[in-house]
Amino acid sequence: MTRQERAFGSAPGATGRRSCRGCEYRRVAAPRSLPREVYVLSVVAFFVAVGFGILAPAIPDFAREFGVGRTAAALVVSAFAFMRLVSAFGSGGLVDRFGERWVMAIGIGIVATTSAAAGLSQNYPTLLILRGLGGVGSAMFTVSAAALLIRLVSNQQRGQASGIFAGGFLTGGIIGPVFGGPLTQISLRLPFFVYAATLALAGLVAAVALRNTALSTAPVERRGLRGSGVGTALRDPAYRAAVGANLAVGWAVFGVRFATIPLFVTEGLQLGAAWTGVGLGV
Structure with a gap:
């Protein structure tokens, strides 16, 4: 052992803490690579968002085909978002009881089935x-995917993993409307069936690529900890900020972007439905 090693109280290759006159030194573990499942979830989110983006330009115009006003047409978009909100709380309990994989598969299946039927x-x-x-199924998918993402990675990796997952969803949201606009020129019903097909593809990817994920079917272990209720969470400023940010994003996306832009393009600007896809994709 060298004099320097004696000063630090540790020999080469030793593990654990080393002290020097009351100061502590800790070995920093090398960052682990992200689990494969993170990228799988990003691909699943991409296909889900592509399908939703394809459908979005058609929904208000399709509703108007039944002779309803603009407010009623926008209500179809709001109904999806509202049911996502209402069912999100129950979706968390389903994840705890049945596991992320089953809840995700059922949620995607519900959205696919109801979308095809809506067409x-x-x-x-x-x-x-x-x-x-369909909003109920969408909430089940979103909550289960987020829960699985959190349980797959360490605290230090959550930001990176969330960014990759969101990147897949946002990329799909940009690409989808570009194809959805021209499809509405063929038929306002066609995007509903294409959306159902992309959801089926997303479900297939999830079922195959996540089938060996241990956490995907294992209920959350409580470890004797008492869960916090909504009231307790709302007293946390960080939680309130996150809720407020999500509310603002949801209002902008569902309340303005997907509900009003298609009607503004087709009725206000008197342009074809294909331009709706361009407007939503920008």
């Missing part, structure tokens, strides 16, 4: 109800 709608109430049910 066959013969009246406005049917369309409104089916889009609302």
Whole structure:
């Protein structure tokens, strides 16, 4: 052992803490690479967002085909978002009880089924109800994907993992409307079926690539900790800031972007539905 090593109280290759006159030195572990499942979830989010982006230009115009006003047409978009909000709380309990993989698969299946059925709608109430049910499935997918993402990575990796997941979703949201606009020129019903197909593809990717993920089917271990209620969480400034930011984003995306832009382009600017896709994709 050298004099320098004796001063630090440790020999080469030793592990643990080293002290020098009351100061502590800790070995910093090398950062681990992200699990493969993070990239799988990003791909799944991409296909989900592509399908939603393809459908978005058609929803308000399709609702108007039933002779309803602009407010009622926008309500179809709001019904999807509202049911996402209402069912998000229950979706967390389903994840704890049945595991992320099953909740994700069922959620994607619900959105795919209701979207295909909505494309066959013969009246406005049917369309409104089916889009609302689709919001329930969408919440199940979103909550289960977020829960799985958190449990797959360490605290230090959550920012990077969340960025990759969000990147897949945002990329799909940009690409989808570019294809959705021209599809509405063919038929306002066609985007509903294409959306269902992209969801089926997303579900297939999740089922195959996540089937060996241990955490995906294991309920969360409580370890004797008492969960915090909504009231407790709302007393946390960071939590309130996150809720406020998500509310603002949801209002801008669902309340303004997807509800009003298609109607503004087709009725206000008197342009074809293909331009709606361009406007949403920018």
